[in-house]
Amino acid sequence: MNANLAQDGTSRRDLLKLGALAGGGLLLGIGLGGCSKPAALGGAGGQPVAWLRIGGDDSITVFVDKSEMGQGVYTALTQLLAEELGVALEAIRVEAAPVAPEYVNNLLGAQITGGSTSIRDGFEKLRKAGAQARTMLLQAAATHWGVAPGELRIDGGAVLHGKERLSYGALAEAAAKLPIPKEITLKPATEFTLVGKPAKRIDTAAKLDGSATYGIDVKLPGMLHGAIAQCPTLGGKLASFDGSAAEAMPGVKKIVGVGNGVVVVADHYWQARKALEAVKITWDPGANANLGSQGIRSRLRNAATREGRGVRADGDASAAIKTAAKVVRATYDLPLLAHATLEPQCCTADVRTDGADIHAPTQTQTIAQATAAAAAGLKPEQVKIHTTLLGGGFGRRLEVDVIPAAVLASKAVGKPVKVIWSREEDTTHDTYRPPAHDEVVGAFDASGKLVAWKLDLTGPSITARMFPPVVATAVDPFAVEAAANFPYDVPNVAVNYNREEIGIDVGYWRSVSHALNCFVAESFIDELAHAAAQDPYAFRSGLLRKQPRFKRVLDEAASRAGWGKAPAGHHQGIALMEGYGTYMAQVVEISMRGNQLAIHRITCAVDCGQMVNPNIVDQQVEGSILFGLTAALWGEITLAKGQVQQRNFDSYRMLRLPEAPRIDVHLLASGEAPGGIGEPGTAVVGPALANAIFAATGKRLRSLPIAKSGIVTA
Amino acid sequence: MVTLTVNGKTLETDAAPDTPLLWVLRDHLGLTGTKFGCGAALCGACTVHLDGQPVRSCQLALANVGAAKVTTIEGLSADRSHAVQKAWLELDVPQCGYCQSGQLMSAAALLAQNPAPSDADIDTAMAGNICRCGTYNRIRKAVHRAAEMLKAEGA
Numbered sequence: 001m002n003a004n005l006a007q008d009g010t011s012r013r014d015l016l017k018l019g020a021l022a023g024g025g026l027l028l029g030i031g032l033g034g035c036s037k038p039a040a041l042g043g044a045g046g047q048p049v050a051w052l053r054i055g056g057d058d059s060i061t062v063f064v065d066k067s068e069m070g071q072g073v074y075t076a077l078t079q080l081l082a083e084e085l086g087v088a089l090e091a092i093r094v095e096a097a098p099v100a101p102e103y104v105n106n107l108l109g110a111q112i113t114g115g116s117t118s119i120r121d122g123f124e125k126l127r128k129a130g131a132q133a134r135t136m137l138l139q140a141a142a143t144h145w146g147v148a149p150g151e152l153r154i155d156g157g158a159v160l161h162g163k164e165r166l167s168y169g170a171l172a173e174a175a176a177k178l179p180i181p182k183e184i185t186l187k188p189a190t191e192f193t194l195v196g197k198p199a200k201r202i203d204t205a206a207k208l209d210g211s212a213t214y215g216i217d218v219k220l221p222g223m224l225h226g227a228i229a230q231c232p233t234l235g236g237k238l239a240s241f242d243g244s245a246a247e248a249m250p251g252v253k254k255i256v257g258v259g260n261g262v263v264v265v266a267d268h269y270w271q272a273r274k275a276l277e278a279v280k281i282t283w284d285p286g287a288n289a290n291l292g293s294q295g296i297r298s299r300l301r302n303a304a305t306r307e308g309r310g311v312r313a314d315g316d317a318s319a320a321i322k323t324a325a326k327v328v329r330a331t332y333d334l335p336l337l338a339h340a341t342l343e344p345q346c347c348t349a350d351v352r353t354d355g356a357d358i359h360a361p362t363q364t365q366t367i368a369q370a371t372a373a374a375a376a377g378l379k380p381e382q383v384k385i386h387t388t389l390l391g392g393g394f395g396r397r398l399e400v401d402v403i404p405a406a407v408l409a410s411k412a413v414g415k416p417v418k419v420i421w422s423r424e425e426d427t428t429h430d431t432y433r434p435p436a437h438d439e440v441v442g443a444f445d446a447s448g449k450l451v452a453w454k455l456d457l458t459g460p461s462i463t464a465r466m467f468p469p470v471v472a473t474a475v476d477p478f479a480v481e482a483a484a485n486f487p488y489d490v491p492n493v494a495v496n497y498n499r500e501e502i503g504i505d506v507g508y509w510r511s512v513s514h515a516l517n518c519f520v521a522e523s524f525i526d527e528l529a530h531a532a533a534q535d536p537y538a539f540r541s542g543l544l545r546k547q548p549r550f551k552r553v554l555d556e557a558a559s560r561a562g563w564g565k566a567p568a569g570h571h572q573g574i575a576l577m578e579g580y581g582t583y584m585a586q587v588v589e590i591s592m593r594g595n596q597l598a599i600h601r602i603t604c605a606v607d608c609g610q611m612v613n614p615n616i617v618d619q620q621v622e623g624s625i626l627f628g629l630t631a632a633l634w635g636e637i638t639l640a641k642g643q644v645q646q647r648n649f650d651s652y653r654m655l656r657l658p659e660a661p662r663i664d665v666h667l668l669a670s671g672e673a674p675g676g677i678g679e680p681g682t683a684v685v686g687p688a689l690a691n692a693i694f695a696a697t698g699k700r701l702r703s704l705p706i707a708k709s710g711i712v713t714a
Numbered sequence: 715m716v717t718l719t720v721n722g723k724t725l726e727t728d729a730a731p732d733t734p735l736l737w738v739l740r741d742h743l744g745l746t747g748t749k750f751g752c753g754a755a756l757c758g759a760c761t762v763h764l765d766g767q768p769v770r771s772c773q774l775a776l777a778n779v780g781a782a783k784v785t786t787i788e789g790l791s792a793d794r795s796h797a798v799q800k801a802w803l804e805l806d807v808p809q810c811g812y813c814q815s816g817q818l819m820s821a822a823a824l825l826a827q828n829p830a831p832s833d834a835d836i837d838t839a840m841a842g843n844i845c846r847c848g849t850y851n852r853i854r855k856a857v858h859r860a861a862e863m864l865k866a867e868g869a
Binding site for chain 1: 729803812843849852
C-alpha cells in the first residue's frame with residue numbers, strides 16, 4: 001500500500017535531487033532507443049523523464065503516465081512493471097508522471113488518458129522498462145561477483161548468487177552506469193506470475209480514510225479560493241459586470257472577468273460563492289440565444305436527407321434493398337448527455353512571471369499544459385502540470401475549459417487560486433455527448449435471408465473541434481464506432497456518416513459513439529430477428545459463424561443467463577459489441593408490472609484479450625454497465641434559449657444503490673492482445689435492456705431515455 | 715470565533731456562522747476527506763456524523779452545529795480499523811473513490827444503529843449516496859461483510 005496518493009510536495013524535489021546526484025540510484029529513462037546515457041535524463045522543464053526509480057534505500061517508484069480516475073491504472077500499470085522486475089506489487093510506490101513527450105500515448109498522439117487505451121498503450125512499455133532495469137541490475141551484480149548474469153536469479157527485490165544476495169538498492173548505483181540494453185526479451189504470458197492474476201488495488205487504502213488527494217483537495221501556501229459563474233447560454237460571453245457590492249463582502253480579494261465568466265477570489269470558498277451571488281453580471285448570449293432541443297432535433301433530421309460519407313460498403317446495399325422481398329426501416333434518436341463526474345470541475349493555478357504550476361484532475365496533460373501556458377502568457381515548458389487523483393473522468397476531463405479561469409484568477413491576484421465549479425455550473429457547462437439521428441434499413445430476400453444492412457448516422461463531430469487534423473480528410477473515427485465494424489454476415493452492408501454541427505460543443509463521453517451506434521445497431525438487429533420470426537439470440541448466432549470471438553461471448557452470455565429459460569413473467573434481451581479490442585455480450589432480464597420496469601439481472605460475458613488484473617476488469621465491467629444503465633433509463637440534457645435545463649442531481653438523475661441490479665460478470669480466458677475495458681459495458685447495456693423491454697411489452701424503444709417512453713423506472 | 719468538536723478535538727474557527735459545515739471542515743480546518751459533490755443534499759459525498767447521526771454537511775450551517783460532536787472520515791478510526799474500512803479494503807470497493815468517504819460514513823451510521831442490516835435496510839440507508847463509478851454491488855457486499863466483522867468482534 002505504498003501508492004503516493006496523498007499530496008506530497010517533497011516527492012518531486014526528491015526526484016530532482018536524485019536525478020542531479022546521478023548515481024544515487026537507478027533512474028530508468030524511456031524513449032531513448034539505443035542511447036547509452038543511463039540516468040538523469042532531461043525532459044521538458046528540466047524534469048527527469050523516467051518510468052522508474054530505484055533508490056539506494058531499496059525504494060522503487062514508478063512514474064505513471066496515465067491519470068487515475070477509478071479505472072485502476074495506478075495498479076495495473078504497476079503490475080506490468082513489477083512482473084518483469086520480479087518484485088511484489090506492494091513493493092512499488094506510484095507517482096503521477098510530469099508532462100513530457102516521452103509519455104505520449106502511442107494510440108492517441110498526446111499525453112492522454114482516454115479511449116480505454118491505458119493497458120493497450122502501456123502493456124509493452126511498462127514491461128520493457130521493468131525488463132531493462134532487471135537486466136541492468138543483473139549485469140551489475142554479475143560484474144560485482146565476477147560471474148555471468150545467467151548464473152544469477154532474482155527474488156524479492158534482490159539478485160541472488162547461491163547464498164549471496166545483493167538488494168536492488170545496493171546495485172542501483174552500479175546499474176545506473178550501465179548502458180540501457182537494446183535487446184530485451186519479455187516474459188512470455190505462460191510465465192506471468194502477476195499479470196493476469198487478480199490483485200488488490202494499491203490505491204484503495206488512501207480512499208478509505210480521507211487521505212487521497214483529488215483536484216479539489218489541493219492546498220498550496222497562500223492559496224486563495226475562486227467561485228465561478230459562466231454565461232448561462234452555451235457559447236455566450238461576459239458583457240460586463242458590477243462587482244462593487246461583492247467587493248465589500250468578507251474575505252473577497254478580487255473579482256476577475258474571464259472571457260465567458262466571472263471569478264470571485266476570496267480567502268475561503270464559501271465567501272467566494274456568497275459574493276458571486278452579489279456580482280451584477282450582464283451576459284452576451286451570442287449565437288445560441290434561441291437554440292432549443294427541438295431545433296437541434298430538426299436540424300439533425302433535415303441533415304439526414306443529405307447523402308452521408310461512406311465508411312463501410314460491402315456489395316451494394318441500396319440495390320439489394322430495391323430488389324428485396326421484405327424491407328424493414330426505422331429511425332433512432334438519441335439525446336445529449338452530461339458526464340456528471342462526482343468531483344466537479346476544478347483547478348488550482350499558481351502563476352508567476354517566470355512560470356506556473358497547475359494542479360488539476362486532468363485526463364490530458366499535453367493539452368492542459370498548452371492551454372495554461374496560453375492563458376498565462378508563458379511558454380508550455382514553463383508550465384508544470386501536477387496530476388491529482390480524478391474524482392471520475394468519463395471523458396469530461398479531456399476538456400481543459402476549467403483551466404484558463406484559474407490561471408487568469410491567479411495571475412490577477414499574484415497568488416495560487418483554486419477554482420471549483422458548483423454542481424450547477426458543472427451540469428450546465430459540460431461538453432455534452434453528441435445527440436444522434438440515425439436511419440437504418442434491413443432487407444430480406446424471398447428465402448428469408450438477411451441480404452442488406454444500411455445504416456445512416458447523423459450527428460455533430462467531437463474530433464473536428466478537439467483534433468481537427470484527424471478529420472481534415474477523413475470521417476471522424478469517434479463517430480462511427482460500433483457501426484463501421486458491423487459484425488454480422490450480410491452480403492450488402494452500407495454505413496454512412498453525415499456530420500451536422502448543432503451550435504454547441506460536444507465531447508467524448510464514456511464509450512463515445514459506441515454508446516450511440518451500438519444502441520441503434522443492436523436494437524435494429526433485434527427488430528430484424530423479430531421481423532424474421534426468429535429468436536434474437538439464434539438470429540445473431542446464425543449470422544456470426546465467421547466471427548468466433550463475437551460468437552463466443554454471445555454463447556457464453558446466453559448460456560450463463562439461461563437464455564430462453566427465464567422464470568414466468570421475466571423477459572430477456574441480448575446485445576453484443578466489439579470496441580477497444582474487447583468483445584462483449586450482455587443479457588438483461590426484466591419483468592414489467594403494467595408500465596413499471598424491474599431489472600432483475602444483467603449477465604455479461606467478456607473477452608478482452610490478455611487481462612492484467614481481473615479484479616479491476618470486473619470492477620470496470622460492473623461500473624461501466626451501471627454508467628450506461630443510468631444513461632439509458634434517465635439520461636437527457638435539454639436546451640431552451642441556449643441554456644441547459646438540468647442543473648443538479650434532482651433534474652439530472654443518477655442511478656442509486658437500491659436501483660443497482662445484480663450483475664454477473666464472466667471474464668473469458670483469452671490469449672489475444674489486451675483490449676480496453678473501461679467503456680464497452682456502457683454501450684451494450686442500453687440495447688440489451690431495450691430489447692428485453694420489447695420482449696416483455698412489444699414496445700420498441702427507438703429513442704432514449706427509457707423514462708420518457710411511458711415506462712416507469714422507479 | 716466559533717468552537718466546535720470535531721473528531722474528539724475542540725477546535726476554533728473564524729468562519730462566518732452561516733458557512734456550511736462542509737466548507738468549515740474543508741477550508742478552515744483542513745479536513746478535506748469530506749467531499750463536495752452537489753451542494754444540495756442530493757449526492758451524499760459530504761456525509762459526516764453529528765452525534766453519531768449521518769448528516770449532509772453541505773446543508774448544515776456552522777451556527778447550527780452547536781455542541782454536537784462532529785465525526786468526519788478522518789475521525790472514523792485512527793488507523794482504518796473501523797469495520798466498514800476493513801470490509802471496504804477486503805472487497806476493494808472504491809474505483810475513483812470520490813464518493814467513498816460519504817458511503818463509509820453512511821454505512822458506519824447504519825451499522826451503529828442496526829448491526830445486522832437486511833438488503834432492504836441497506837437500500838434505505840445508502841440511497842442518498844451517489845456513486846458515479848457504479849460500485850454499488852460491492853458496497854452492498856461490504857456492508858454485510860462489515861456486519862459480520864462487528865459480530866465477530868463482539869463475540
